[in-house]
Amino acid sequence: MTPAVVCPVPPADSPLVLLAHGGGGRLMRRLIDEVFRPAFADPALDAQHDGAVLPAGPHRLAFTTDASVVRPLFFPGGDIGSLAVNGTVNDLAMSGARPLYLSAAFVIEEGLPVETLRRVAASMKLAVDAAGVRVVTGDTKVVDRGKGDGLYLSTAGVGAVEHDRDIGPAAVRPGDAVLLSGDIGRHGMAVMAVREGLGFETPIESDCAPVAAPVLALLAAGVDVRCLRDPTRGGLAAALTEVAEVAGVRVHVEEAAIPVSEPVRGACEVLGLDPLAVACEGRFVAFVAAGDADRALAVLRGYPVSAGACRIGTVEAGADGLVTITSTVGTRRIIDVGSGEQLPRIC
Amino acid sequence: MTPAVVCPVPPADSPLVLLAHGGGGRLMRRLIDEVFRPAFADPALDAQHDGAVLPAGPHRLAFTTDASVVRPLFFPGGDIGSLAVNGTVNDLAMSGARPLYLSAAFVIEEGLPVETLRRVAASMKLAVDAAGVRVVTGDTKVVDRGKGDGLYLSTAGVGAVEHDRDIGPAAVRPGDAVLLSGDIGRHGMAVMAVREGLGFETPIESDCAPVAAPVLALLAAGVDVRCLRDPTRGGLAAALTEVAEVAGVRVHVEEAAIPVSEPVRGACEVLGLDPLAVACEGRFVAFVAAGDADRALAVLRGYPVSAGACRIGTVEAGADGLVTITSTVGTRRIIDVGSGEQLPRIC
Numbered sequence: 001m002t003p004a005v006v007c008p009v010p011p012a013d014s015p016l017v018l019l020a021h022g023g024g025g026r027l028m029r030r031l032i033d034e035v036f037r038p039a040f041a042d043p044a045l046d047a048q049h050d051g052a053v054l055p056a057g058p059h060r061l062a063f064t065t066d067a068s069v070v071r072p073l074f075f076p077g078g079d080i081g082s083l084a085v086n087g088t089v090n091d092l093a094m095s096g097a098r099p100l101y102l103s104a105a106f107v108i109e110e111g112l113p114v115e116t117l118r119r120v121a122a123s124m125k126l127a128v129d130a131a132g133v134r135v136v137t138g139d140t141k142v143v144d145r146g147k148g149d150g151l152y153l154s155t156a157g158v159g160a161v162e163h164d165r166d167i168g169p170a171a172v173r174p175g176d177a178v179l180l181s182g183d184i185g186r187h188g189m190a191v192m193a194v195r196e197g198l199g200f201e202t203p204i205e206s207d208c209a210p211v212a213a214p215v216l217a218l219l220a221a222g223v224d225v226r227c228l229r230d231p232t233r234g235g236l237a238a239a240l241t242e243v244a245e246v247a248g249v250r251v252h253v254e255e256a257a258i259p260v261s262e263p264v265r266g267a268c269e270v271l272g273l274d275p276l277a278v279a280c281e282g283r284f285v286a287f288v289a290a291g292d293a294d295r296a297l298a299v300l301r302g303y304p305v306s307a308g309a310c311r312i313g314t315v316e317a318g319a320d321g322l323v324t325i326t327s328t329v330g331t332r333r334i335i336d337v338g339s340g341e342q343l344p345r346i347c
Numbered sequence: 348m349t350p351a352v353v354c355p356v357p358p359a360d361s362p363l364v365l366l367a368h369g370g371g372g373r374l375m376r377r378l379i380d381e382v383f384r385p386a387f388a389d390p391a392l393d394a395q396h397d398g399a400v401l402p403a404g405p406h407r408l409a410f411t412t413d414a415s416v417v418r419p420l421f422f423p424g425g426d427i428g429s430l431a432v433n434g435t436v437n438d439l440a441m442s443g444a445r446p447l448y449l450s451a452a453f454v455i456e457e458g459l460p461v462e463t464l465r466r467v468a469a470s471m472k473l474a475v476d477a478a479g480v481r482v483v484t485g486d487t488k489v490v491d492r493g494k495g496d497g498l499y500l501s502t503a504g505v506g507a508v509e510h511d512r513d514i515g516p517a518a519v520r521p522g523d524a525v526l527l528s529g530d531i532g533r534h535g536m537a538v539m540a541v542r543e544g545l546g547f548e549t550p551i552e553s554d555c556a557p558v559a560a561p562v563l564a565l566l567a568a569g570v571d572v573r574c575l576r577d578p579t580r581g582g583l584a585a586a587l588t589e590v591a592e593v594a595g596v597r598v599h600v601e602e603a604a605i606p607v608s609e610p611v612r613g614a615c616e617v618l619g620l621d622p623l624a625v626a627c628e629g630r631f632v633a634f635v636a637a638g639d640a641d642r643a644l645a646v647l648r649g650y651p652v653s654a655g656a657c658r659i660g661t662v663e664a665g666a667d668g669l670v671t672i673t674s675t676v677g678t679r680r681i682i683d684v685g686s687g688e689q690l691p692r693i694c
Binding site: 019022023024025026028029047051052053054055056058059060061062063064065066067068069091092094095096097101103104105106107136137138139140141142143144146147148149152154156157158159161166168169170232233234235238242246279337338343344345 | 366369370371372373375376394398399400401402403405406407408409410411412413414415416438439441442443444448450451452453454483484485486487488489490491493494495496499501503504505506508513515516517579580581582585589593626684685690691692
């Protein structure tokens with residue numbers, strides 16, 4: 001066999017990520033050993049195998065994935081790491097599952113400071129600890145300069161469904177109460193404010209947070225939960241419309257009942273955006289049987305992340321899949337989900 | 348609330364992916380409905396929920412992830428779609444697991460032809476069918492022109508570990524036989540040949556293929572399987588070195604026993620590469636108890652993907668974590684895993 005070609009040896013202590021960090025050699029292992037393994041400190045990662053082998057119990061599984069491409073990587077209230085973790089944890093919670101395990105796949109643009117990776121990994125670790133989950137497997141790839149945007153981060157999550165309910169749009173029935181866990185629009189406006197250089201007196205912080213605890217508490221309390229949905233991309237408008245369409249029902253909400261903070265409302269006015277269409281990352285909508293609505297709100301208000309829970313509407317008969325809203329001045333209109341990208345790359 | 352800003356409406360039938368396709372609105376749903384849902388045709392996807400809820404049985408789980416950033420997207424013998432699926436399926440198999448479910452997260456550069464996405468999705472579907480797995484959940488993000496390279500694709504996989512063995516480097520013992528499932532270097536050289544514009548008489552095809560079937564057959568036959576590893580990035584050299592280091596043993600192989608096809612050998616000579624360091628995507632190394640080696644080879648040779656299985660070496664006493672090789676002319680040397688990127692972005 002031919003000898004390996006002699007390449008210039010990349011500096012082992014480069015403060016910037018090099019293409020060589022993605023090659024499967026010593027530099028990649030060093031990056032993993034020095035940045036990712038200490039950050040997540042998990043025996044499943046220390047086994048250094050291609051996948052993690054994990055106990056799961058006798059339950060059904062929930063499985064979900066997110067690609068995070070937010071720009072900038074850091075914003076008030078979060079960063080791409082906490083966003084990826086909470087996004088995946090919350091998607092599992094929306095299946096009524098207890099989040100257990102996360103994977104993390106990093107696509108890094110050559111030239112990203114290694115220190116940035118460390119900050120992202122540290123933020124992910126705080127987020128997984130807060131959510132009670134573990135990062136158990138991962139992958140690291142490096143792409144050429146100009147072929148990325150610093151860092152893209154894909155997470156997948158596995159959770160245990162510890163009940164027999166089928167939570168989803170198909171379970172929604174006319175008469176169900178529509179609950180919202182708190183005020184909307186913080187995440188989208190926090191990112192947009194940074195990106196557009198808007199200097200508000202009070203910076204808007206993303207609501208990025210895990211919502212699994214109040215969801216599991218609803219289920220433990222025996223609340224008849226029909227469907228759960230987190231209003232991320234496309235905001236509350238898209239979340240409600242998707243459920244209405246798939247469930248084949250009409251959903252009606254009251255604008256006056258939907259909490260929007262003053263800073264978010266102000267920023268939306270400046271940018272000409274509708275808060276209903278702005279992403280949240282720590283909120284969810286719960287469709288519950290009408291008779292359980294008050295009890296559900298009491299449960300939700302016991303958790304800081306959903307302390308602002310309120311009832312915003314009702315599922316109505318009508319298979320048209322529409323979402324209607326009564327405005328603060330009493331007029332009723334149809335909520336239209338936009339055709340495209342109101343706020344690019346906010347998650 | 349302020350009315351939604353009136354944006355120019357993007358054309359719904361654009362043949363190119365637009366930023367608007369990533370915004371959570373109608374265009375994104377149309378892309379998902381017209382490209383991804385038909386391609387994967389799975390009830391879990393039709394539920395249109397944030398995550399999939401799935402039966403798993405009483406077994407331990409295997410969980411793994413891959414980010415695929417191969418360039419070009421299509422190459423002889425495969426493409427980014429089949430590569431992502433087989434990479435994840437094979438990582439599950441390396442844990443001794445039966446692959447069950449896959450997630451797929453697409454990071455698409457604005458301007459990618461929708462037709463390219465269709466081709467990738469169709470290729471993924473062929474690959475998941477061949478491997479007997481299902482794509483059950485996904486995510487779609489679009490990044491600005493110049494901030495990607497067409498398409499990055501992250502897959503995660505869940506499998507069931509239907510046995511009580513702990514397969515991994517920690518189980519490797521001196522005396523174990525080192526088996527290789529076929530010839531090496533096809534995938535890396537197939538990609539490099541396209542990228543470097545090398546015109547070989549016989550194009551080299553990637554070995555990209557699922558290897559779960561022969562792995563499960565080994566386990567079903569009761570072969571004492573100690574560790575499994577697929578020689579992807581960094582090739583056979585990196586795979587053996589990683590196992591030797593983590594296991595704390597010495598691994599010795601015979602160069603004459605390691606199959607390399609003539610086209611791969613020739614291409615490696617042209618490019619000055621060592622076939623031992625070139626990635627495979629349809630091969631694996633099995634460390635098995637010495638007494639089971641012949642039986643294991645007989646099992647492997649019963650499957651087309653591992654018909655070329657052979658014994659290449661032995662685990663020796665010695666906690667130095669080194670891999671040594673006896674060359675075809677009889678000299679013994681240490682295999683060094685390169686420090687960095689011999690072949691960037693081949694997976």
